[in-house]
Amino acid sequence: AQSVTQLGSHVSVSEGALVLLRCNYSSSVPPYLFWYVQYPNQGLQLLLKYTTGATLVKGINGFEAEFKKSETSFHLTKPSAHMSDAAEYFCAVSEGSGGYNKLIFGAGTRLAVHP
Amino acid sequence: DVKVTQSSRYLVKRTGEKVFLECVQDMDHENMFWYRQDPGLGLRLIYFSYDVKMKEKGDIPEGYSVSREKKERFSLILESASTNQTSMYLCASSLLRVSEAFFGQGTRLTVV
Numbered sequence: 127a128q129s130v131t132q133l134g135s136h137v138s139v140s141e142g143a144l145v146l147l148r149c150n151y152s153s154s155v156p157p158y159l160f161w162y163v164q165y166p167n168q169g170l171q172l173l174l175k176y177t178t179g180a181t182l183v184k185g186i187n188g189f190e191a192e193f194k195k196s197e198t199s200f201h202l203t204k205p206s207a208h209m210s211d212a213a214e215y216f217c218a219v220s221e222g223s224g225g226y227n228k229l230i231f232g233a234g235t236r237l238a239v240h241p
Numbered sequence: 242d243v244k245v246t247q248s249s250r251y252l253v254k255r256t257g258e259k260v261f262l263e264c265v266q267d268m269d270h271e272n273m274f275w276y277r278q279d280p281g282l283g284l285r286l287i288y289f290s291y292d293v294k295m296k297e298k299g300d301i302p303e304g305y306s307v308s309r310e311k312k313e314r315f316s317l318i319l320e321s322a323s324t325n326q327t328s329m330y331l332c333a334s335s336l337l338r339v340s341e342a343f344f345g346q347g348t349r350l351t352v353v
Contacts, residue, residue: 135281160341169245169331169344170284216283227335228274228299229342233283 128153128221132232139239145189145204147235149217152198158220159200160229161191165213173215176200187211212239244268247332247345254352260319262348264332271335273315274342275299275307278329287330290315322352 133148151157158177162170174185181193191202200217214236218229248263266273272291276284276299286299288307296307304326308316315334319326329349333342 132283162344167250167347167349169346170333171344172341175341227272227337227340228286228289229284229333230286231276231284233281 128157128219128230130217130219130230130232132215132217132235134235135233136236136238139207139237141209141239141241142206145202145207145211145237147202147215147217147237149191149200149202149232150198151200151217151219153219153221156195158227159191159193160218160220161185161189161200161202162216162218163187163213164216164234170216173202207237207239209239209241212237245332245334245343245345247330247348249348250346252348252350254319254322254350256323256352258319258322258352260322260350260352262317262319262330262332262350264315264317264345265313266315266334266343267313268334268336268343269312270343271312272342273309274333274335275305275315275317276331276333277301278331278347284331287317322350324352326350327352 129152131150160175161173176183176193184190217232220227245266274289275287290296290309306318332345335342
């Protein structure tokens, strides 16, 4: 079974600083990878996804992630943090076959942004 | 836009009660999922369904069952609620294997 590891359950950055949230996965086949964001008392919203093609993926709100097969990583970055980025972030990998898939999630990283 | 609607945002139930959590999606998605979310554990898959009347166990199915009688509706059933089932429950749907899942707003269930 596939698994996802998010390094750091809490990350704190200053407003305007680089955001780096780490995600490593285990997969024996080319994976489909996702980053989701969750604001308080809300469901999950897709930030970006990697399926095939370009390994640098751009998402919403200025976030991007790079798929590195050799490192089995899919780290999320944003050049300049904004107060509104404070939320919980989840990395996920798709597992399945045929016509269905299920997403396996990491434990999440809570991002705090301070002035 | 895809919409996944969960019938309740907050629920309080008593130990031993049978609890139904309802989820409806409006985009004709084949796949539907129930996750539970607990601090420090992320999202754990309880059950999923890839077609009407089809269901598969996820990682933590014990104490739960599901029903999918219509394509758009996926129900999670707690046969006899216990305090360790106090959690946030998230429903999701997706179209294809490479497709992302779309999530509902979540139901925060408290069992007392």
